[in-house]
Amino acid sequence: xxxxxxxxxxxxxxxxxxxxxxxxxxxxxxxxxxxxxxxxxxxxxxxxxxxxxxxxxxxxxxxxxxxxxxxxxxxxxxxxxxxxxxxxxxxxxxxxxxxxxxxxxxxxxxxxxxxxxxxxxxxxxxxxxxxxxxxxxxxxxxxxxxxxxxxxxxxxxxxxxxxxxxxxxxxxxxxxxxxxxxxxxxxxxxxxxxxxxxxxxxxxxxxxxxxxxxxxxxxxxxxxxxxxxxxxxxxxxxxxxxxxxxxxxxxxxxxxxxxxxxxxxxxxxxxxxxxxxxxxxxxxxxxxxxxxxxxxxxxxxxxxxxxxxxxxxxxxxxxxxxxxxxxxxxxxxxxxxxx
Amino acid sequence: xxxxxxxxxxxxxxxxxxxxxxxxxxxxxxxxxxxxxxxxxxxxxxxxxxxxxxxxxxxxxxxxxxxxxxxxxxxxxxxxxxxxxxxxxxxxxxxxxxxxxxxxxxxxxxxxxxxxxxxxxxxxxxxxxxxxxxxxxxxxxxxxxxxxxxxxxxxxxxxxxxxxxxxxxxxxxxxxxxxxxxxxxxxxxxxxxxxxxxxxxxxxxxxxxxxxxxxxxxxxxxxxxxxxxxxxxxxxxxxxxxxxxxxxxxxxxxxxxxxxxxxxxxxxxxxxxxxxxxxxxxxxxxxxxxxxxxxxxxxxxxxxxxxxxxxxxxxxxxxxxxxxxxxxxxxxxxxxxxx
DNA sequence: TTGTAGGCGTTATCAC
DNA sequence: GTGATAACGCCTACAA
Numbered sequence: 226x227x228x229x230x231x232x233x234x235x236x237x238x239x240x241x242x243x244x245x246x247x248x249x250x251x252x253x254x255x256x257x258x259x260x261x262x263x264x265x266x267x268x269x270x271x272x273x274x275x276x277x278x279x280x281x282x283x284x285x286x287x288x289x290x291x292x293x294x295x296x297x298x299x300x301x302x303x304x305x306x307x308x309x310x311x312x313x314x315x316x317x318x319x320x321x322x323x324x325x326x327x328x329x330x331x332x333x334x335x336x337x338x339x340x341x342x343x344x345x346x347x348x349x350x351x352x353x354x355x356x357x358x359x360x361x362x363x364x365x366x367x368x369x370x371x372x373x374x375x376x377x378x379x380x381x382x383x384x385x386x387x388x389x390x391x392x393x394x395x396x397x398x399x400x401x402x403x404x405x406x407x408x409x410x411x412x413x414x415x416x417x418x419x420x421x422x423x424x425x426x427x428x429x430x431x432x433x434x435x436x437x438x439x440x441x442x443x444x445x446x447x448x449x450x451x452x453x454x455x456x457x458x459x460x461x462x463x464x465x466x467x468x469x470x471x472x473x474x475x476x477x478x479x480x481x482x483x484x485x486x487x488x489x490x491x492x493x494x495x496x497x498x499x500x501x502x503x504x505x506x507x508x509x510x511x512x513x514x515x516x517x518x519x520x521x522x523x524x525x526x527x528x529x530x531x532x533x534x535x536x537x538x539x540x541x542x543x544x545x546x547x548x549x550x551x552x553x554x555x556x557x558x559x560x561x562x563x564x
Numbered sequence: 565x566x567x568x569x570x571x572x573x574x575x576x577x578x579x580x581x582x583x584x585x586x587x588x589x590x591x592x593x594x595x596x597x598x599x600x601x602x603x604x605x606x607x608x609x610x611x612x613x614x615x616x617x618x619x620x621x622x623x624x625x626x627x628x629x630x631x632x633x634x635x636x637x638x639x640x641x642x643x644x645x646x647x648x649x650x651x652x653x654x655x656x657x658x659x660x661x662x663x664x665x666x667x668x669x670x671x672x673x674x675x676x677x678x679x680x681x682x683x684x685x686x687x688x689x690x691x692x693x694x695x696x697x698x699x700x701x702x703x704x705x706x707x708x709x710x711x712x713x714x715x716x717x718x719x720x721x722x723x724x725x726x727x728x729x730x731x732x733x734x735x736x737x738x739x740x741x742x743x744x745x746x747x748x749x750x751x752x753x754x755x756x757x758x759x760x761x762x763x764x765x766x767x768x769x770x771x772x773x774x775x776x777x778x779x780x781x782x783x784x785x786x787x788x789x790x791x792x793x794x795x796x797x798x799x800x801x802x803x804x805x806x807x808x809x810x811x812x813x814x815x816x817x818x819x820x821x822x823x824x825x826x827x828x829x830x831x832x833x834x835x836x837x838x839x840x841x842x843x844x845x846x847x848x849x850x851x852x853x854x855x856x857x858x859x860x861x862x863x864x865x866x867x868x869x870x871x872x873x874x875x876x877x878x879x880x881x882x883x884x885x886x887x888x889x890x891x892x893x894x895x896x897x898x899x900x901x902x903x
Numbered sequence: 904t905t906g907t908a909g910g911c912g913t914t915a916t917c918a919c
Numbered sequence: 920g921t922g923a924t925a926a927c928g929c930c931t932a933c934a935a
Contacts, residue, residue, distance in 0.1 A: 228704070230912055241922045246914060256920060271702055276679040277616045277625065278912035281927045286616065288659075288680075295645060297844070302641045306634060309662055313669075318676055320627075321660045323648055330652075337657055340615040341627075363610055365567070450848060479848050486850045505636070506845050509789060509818050511825050569928055580906045585930060595904060617928035620911045 289345045290338035294326045299504040307525020345532035367535030385549045392517040392553040393426020396471045396499045405469040413448040413473035453480025475500035497561040512559030629677035631687045633665045638843040646864020684871035706874030724888045731856040731892040732765020735838045744808040752787040752812035792819025814839035836900040851898030
């Protein structure tokens, strides 16, 4: 049983292949009788339309490309889930490409997506350099950047970001409300603008509370658990005790918390900890982690929605589409208050 | 600057489009001189081959479909990463479809992949019923089932599984070696064959050690953290103390551990815990979780490799391809031994 | 070494 | 209502 095409059906039904095409797309230009006859026949013969051939003539593939650093990252996974669900509802499918954060692979991925003629692209957690931007522009399809940074503006390129600064403010205000005064910030990877923005929020909240900003309370991390663990000595081994720490992200916070517990400190008794992201781990550790939740599923949906909108009004300049900044939400758990 | 096709290049180079096609595929049937001239021109004009058109005539899309329950699941995410990496190396791309474990969606996903004419399909963590199997067979492409169960054999369908029974044996032997004698098993979702196999391993290891199997030590769970939490009373509220628990999976184990710690018990002092899977969370909780690691990345690679192999020797019966069972590995951490 | 012609499976534009 | 015919972008006999 080889593949069956509309021509095969046409032969069996003794009509032309155009009639079959019309019947299957439920066109009004064909009699109800033959329409049903053909549709029944198609089902019997196990016909499945060839999307390739269709999109070749239609100029649309009903496919979007998603470029991620790594799907292992829980944040990315949840984002992709949001995208995929919304895409599926709109009859789109998703081609997944991961770059492992290597620029070469990222560009290769975009080239692949170009060849596959995707109708839109979503890129996450990337730093989009000038070269990369050039490749994205060559796609001639809408590109939405999620939590990414770009060196220069692109024609078709829009972005969705979480409000990092506001998140930092919320986190630190929460700690201040709890009475903490000596609050550390553990940074993310160097040179990362997300990190700088969260730090700015931290600083703003402190100054807002007439608490002077003390540079020595900013401890370097690396965005991973190891960085958080390594930060412990710099935090607990001081004369003037630090009682709380706001961390660049949840992984950092988890590393710090783990190290603190192992060293015999209590959380939040000796040290209150706030993270950022609200990855799934955050609610499965003990104590559960207080954090700033990124509205990640909303971001995924929103990204897909934006792509669809940009495609529809095929105004290349994407009128009435603007960059989006979504606020995170403070989620209070056991790492800052006793439960 | 609209899309440029080989015809456009042909016009610019003043040759026929067939010559361009040959030049770009580096055919020996074209002079080195014109070949280079055309290739340069193609680059200048920003040509990108149309994969759709190509695969329409070639009969191959260089695309595989991956059907998952949800990409949020860390196990699934890691599997997909393994698949994607190996696929990329073989110049394949991946279409991702998630089913949310709903049979209807799963079948819809397969139908979509059929329309997209993928060259192979990988399905994970699914129960493949008879209806579903029928749809898979209709694909006429190799299908590899990872950690899935099927009601009936399919023509093109092969499988990769972890050795659940052996994993159960390893886990319980480890606890026996540590001196535990009253060991509980917390089950997964009812009716799941993975669960039954792990239970069989548990039972075998006990009997091997002349320790009688006690049905009252088998406590129902649900495969999620909530199930583990709920199991605590049944475990700690007994006259004859239970000192260790082997859990269906890591999420169950984490739930149990969390509940135990909150109730004031120590781990592993009062209760030693072993999970199954080795999801990322397992090494980020405190104490870290001892578990049976599924060789998940290897499973991903292996699945993709199998698909490629099945496609190459297009013997429909897949001679010299057999189902694969991979052994898990005991990873000893702080939830069973003091570190 | 190169050009011409046909076809992959669709949809769309004409006639009839 | 229905049937030829062309087109989408590419590859590949066959001819020159």
